[in-house]
Amino acid sequence: MTQRTADKVARLNMNDVVIRSLEKRDMPRAIEVWSTAFGFTDVNRWHNFAFEVSDYVVGAFIDDCPQALATVIMFDMHFNDRWIQCGGIAGVACTPPMRRRGLVKTVLKECLTRLHKEKVEVSALWPFSFPFYEKMGYSITDIQYEVTQQIASIPEVGDSSAYKAVSLNEFAHLLPVHERWTSMFNMSLTRNASRWERQLARPERQFVLFQHQDGYMIWNLKNPKDRTLEVVEWAFLTEKAFHDGLSLIKNCGQLAFDKAKWVMPGLEPFLQLGVSFPPAKIEIRHGMMSRIVNEDAFFKNSGLESFAQPINDPLNISGSSTDSEALGPGELLQIATGLTQKPGQENAAPLYRSAGKAQAFSIEQY
Incomplete structure (x- = not known):
């Protein structure tokens, strides 16, 4: 998506703040902003992130120096058995002297305004602060479960040989399963080949891959904490793929690892195995935050046209911030996917689980 928009100028104290797209000439200072915020200083990786991974970067500039940045990465999102557009927000950062002065909000609003103009249905992000992004109209749209289990207490339930080791440069073998996996859930995002390459080339991790007919596993072997095997990603489309994966993990006990941890969209497959001793540690985690961007495109393309209604948007992008009786742009997604209910509101009741029974x-990760 090419973004050619006129620069916008705002005032902050005595300074003119120019809101515009990042250009290559801005990269040395932009890398300083990102490196300070994230503690990651790989120049080539940041350059790749800005101009190859991202569709565009929006910045707030004072005296032609970036003070706040946010990137937009376009995805296809599975929602209500359809694929809609999602503008993923990433790389949100601000220089320390200019934090808490509204620059990040201004940059985010510009990103959402551009997405609205392009008729993009939804935006999503992984938050650094839930309360901050709630003020931007985003809401938590899925709940995840991190399970940490003593390997010795994992039951013998599957066949580890059903998983085969796959070299990192053969990740393409996993793509068909990944596509089937994303199609099982609401709010899941596609991953193309270039994003697979980026995910598997993260320098802070050492990955190994295992492929199953109905699943795959990605392990991180670098610097394990407390002798815990980190299963970074585990796709299992069937109960057998889950059981076979448990058997594979169990085979790693006693040597390098005592425990394993993994993330699940729901606990039912695990709880069906019964009580173990010592019991597994289960942590409930908030997942991605999302919101509607272009309300007309969303209701039309998501299959929820019959549920179209006003939206109370604090940023005045997909609705008016003065309509206090309306649902928020993230809240509406929560109700449509069944993540939460809103009792007592007539406009919320028929919307509940209108996006089907697929779990969010x-x-x-981006």
Whole structure:
């Protein structure tokens, strides 16, 4: 998506703040902003992130120096058995002297305004602060469960040989399963080949891959904490793929690892195995936050046209912030996917689970 928009100028104290797209000439200072915020200083990786991974980067500039940045990465999102557009927000950062001055909000609003103009239905992000993004109209749209289990207490339920080791440069073998996996959930995002390559080339991790007929596993072997095997991603489309994966993990006990941890969209497959001793540690985690961007495109393309209604948007992008009786742009997604209910509101009751019975689960990290 090419973004050619006129620069916008705002005032902050005595400074003119220019809101515009990041250009290559801005990269040395932009890398300083990102490196300070995230503690990651790989120049080539940041350059790749800005101009190859991202569709565009929006910045707030003072004296032609970036003070706040946010990137937009376009995905296809599975929702209500359809695929709609999602503008993923990433790389949100601000220089320390200019934080808490409204620059990040201004940059995010510009990103959403551009997405609205392009008739993009939804935006999503992984938040650094839930309350902050709630003020931007985003809401938590899935709940995830991190399970940490003593390997010795994992029951013998599957066949580990059903998983085969796959080299990192043969990740394409996993793509068909990944596509089937994302199609099982609401709010899941596609992952193309270039994003697979980026995910598997993260320098802070050492990955190994295992492929199953109905699943796959990605393990991180680098710097394990407390002798715990980190299963970074586990796709299992069937109960057998889950049981076979448990058997594979169990085979790693006693040597390098005592425990394993993994993330699940729901606990039922695990709880069906019964009580173990010592019991597994289960942590409930908030997943991605999302919101509607272009309300007309969303209701039309999501199959929820009959549920179209006004939206109370604090940023005045997909609705008016003065309509206090209306649902928020993220809240509406929560209700449509069945993540939460809103009792007592006539406009919420028929919308509940209108996006079908598929569970919401955000797989993609960006």
